[in-house]
Structure formats: structure tokens, C-alpha cells
Amino acid sequence: MALNNEIAARMFGLEGRVAIVTGASSGLGATVAETLAGFGAKVAVVARRKDRLEELAERIGGIAVAADLTDLDGIGQVVPAVAESLGPPEILVNAAGSMFTEERAESEPLDAMRRTLDLNLLAPFRLAQDVFPHMRAVGRGAIVNVSSISGRVGVPGIPQASYAASKLGLSGLTAELAVQWARHSIRVNTVAPGFFRSEITGPLYESERASEYLRRNTPLPKDGTADDIVGAIVWLAGDAGSYVTGQTIVVDGGWTAR
Numbered sequence: 288m289a290l291n292n293e294i295a296a297r298m299f300g301l302e303g304r305v306a307i308v309t310g311a312s313s314g315l316g317a318t319v320a321e322t323l324a325g326f327g328a329k330v331a332v333v334a335r336r337k338d339r340l341e342e343l344a345e346r347i348g349g350i351a352v353a354a355d356l357t358d359l360d361g362i363g364q365v366v367p368a369v370a371e372s373l374g375p376p377e378i379l380v381n382a383a384g385s386m387f388t389e390e391r392a393e394s395e396p397l398d399a400m401r402r403t404l405d406l407n408l409l410a411p412f413r414l415a416q417d418v419f420p421h422m423r424a425v426g427r428g429a430i431v432n433v434s435s436i437s438g439r440v441g442v443p444g445i446p447q448a449s450y451a452a453s454k455l456g457l458s459g460l461t462a463e464l465a466v467q468w469a470r471h472s473i474r475v476n477t478v479a480p481g482f483f484r485s486e487i488t489g490p491l492y493e494s495e496r497a498s499e500y501l502r503r504n505t506p507l508p509k510d511g512t513a514d515d516i517v518g519a520i521v522w523l524a525g526d527a528g529s530y531v532t533g534q535t536i537v538v539d540g541g542w543t544a545r
């Protein structure tokens with residue numbers, strides 16, 4: 288049977304739903320925000336670079352909320368600001384994330400571990416806590432965290448101990464929140480991308496040696512882009528993913544399948 292618009296709309300339509308997307312000033316977060324808006328969501332875009340957020344928010348008809356997600360006061364302002372201007376959030380995509388060191392584990396400063404956990408793990412948890420009462424009141428919600436294949440496998444030649452720990456932490460958090468909040472029809476999942484082009488990986492793709500390494504280790508014959516990752520997030524954010532919760536979905540061009 289051919290997919291008709293009614294079925295597509297029922298599965299993927301997000302008309303009127305309020306979504307919060309962190310890390311939306313660049314890379315995957317920006318692509319997710321644009322795509323969710325394309326499916327009808329009212330999107331609040333969150334990161335530090337206000338000018339970029341405002342430009343995107345204007346383009347997609349959403350709002351910009353500038354916040355430093357390593358700062359607890361900053362995080363605490365996000366959900367109330369969104370709820371006040373757009374209404375109760377039903378979708379939260381935690382895409383903001385970063386690496387703070389490229390040191391090998393034996394010399395990695397503990398402070399780098401703390402900073403990494405603050406941004407990559409604590410901020411998603413705190414935002415999930417803040418959206419919870421809204422989702423419970425609405426009677427449904429979808430939280431999608433963005434981790435990394437580095438939370439599943441070591442990556443030879445690119446040291447990232449604290450990043451890996453923070454990303455695997457998201458998977459544990461995901462399973463636990465999914466079970467605790469299932470009774471409210473709040474689904475919690477994680478998408479674990481492999482390598483794709485963005486600001487964070489720019490230097491890797493610019494280096495001939497590194498990009499050749501990435502290509503050699505990726506079975507699918509193309510470099511990843513945010514467009515290759517966003518589909519899994521949209522699926523999990525909407526009703527097409529209505530019976531999926533607590534999972535970590537790997538989207539990596541086959542990197543971890545080898």
C-alpha cells in the first residue's frame with residue numbers, strides 16, 4: 288500500500304507540539320530544529336551564540352533561548368522561558384555537547400572530566416527534570432538525547448575518556464528515566480551517532496590522514512552529515528516511535544557493526 292499523506296502525518300506530524308532543541312546554534316542541533324519545525328513543531332532553540340539562534344528561530348518561526356548549559360542557573364531558565372512563550376514542551380532533544388580535551392587518559396585533567404559531565408550529562412538530566420512536570424500534565428512526551436558511538440566503543444587514535452564516559456552515561460540515564468516515566472507516556476531514548484561533519488569534527492575532516500581513517504572505518508561509502516542522523520531523532524520524537532523507549536539507537540554508517 289502506498290503511503291498517503293494522512294498516514295505520514297499521523298506518524299511524523301508534530302503540528303502544534305512544542306519542542307526544545309539544545310545545541311541548535313550549529314551542526315546536528317540546528318538540523319534537528321529545522322526538521323522538527325518542518326514537521327510542524329513550535330521549536331525553541333538553545334545554545335550560547337544568541338545571534339545564530341535568533342537567525343534560526345526567525346527562519347523556522349520559533350524562539351531563541353540563549354543559555355550556557357554548564358551553568359545551573361542558565362539551565363534553570365530554559366524550560367520556564369519556553370513554557371511561557373510557546374506552551375508546555377512535549378519534545379526535548381539534548382543535542383548540545385562537546386569535548387574539552389584531547390589528552391590521553393593517563394594525563395587527562397580531572398577538571399576536564401567534570402566540565403564534560405556538566406555539559407554532556409548533567410545538563411540533559413536537569414532539562415529532563417524541568418520538562419517532566421509539563422509532559423506529565425500533557426500526558427505524553429518524548430526526550431531524545433544525543434550520545435556517540437564513543438560511549439560504546441573505544442576509538443583508536445582519538446583520545447576521549449571523559450567524553451566517552453559522559454556519552455555512555457546518557458544511555459544509562461535514558462533507560463532509567465524511560466522506566467520511571469513510562470507510566471506518564473513519556474518516552475526517553477538516545478541516538479548515538481558515528482562521525483559526521485560539524486564544527487566539532489571540522490579539523491578531523493580537514494586533515495587528509497584523519498578523514499581517510501574515518502572513511503576506512505565506515506562501511507557505508509560516504510562521509511556522515513547531520514542529515515544522516517536527523518531521521519532517527521525525528522522518528523523518536525514523534526508518534527512513529529510511539530512504542531520505543533529506553534533505547535540507544537546507533538546511527539553510524541556501520542562503524543560499530545564491524
Ligand SMILES: NC(=O)c1ccc[n+]([C@@H]2O[C@H](COP(=O)([O-])OP(=O)(O)OC[C@H]3O[C@@H](n4cnc5c(N)ncnc54)[C@H](OP(=O)(O)O)[C@@H]3O)[C@@H](O)[C@H]2O)c1
Pocket residue numbers: 309310311312313314315316333334335336337354355356357381382383384385406433434435436479480481482483484485486487488
Ligand atoms: N560530529 C560528530 O561526529 C559527532 C559524533 C557523535 C556524537 N556527536 C554529538 O552530537 C551532538 C551535536 O554535535 P555537533 O557535531 O553538531 O557539534 P557542534 O556543531 O559543535 O554543535 C555543538 C552545539 O553545542 C552547543 N554548546 C556547546 N557548549 C555549550 C554550552 N556550554 N552551553 C550551551 N550550548 C553549548 C554549541 O553551541 P554554542 O557554542 O553556541 O553554545 C553547538 O550548538 C553533540 O552532543 C556531540 O557530542 C557528534
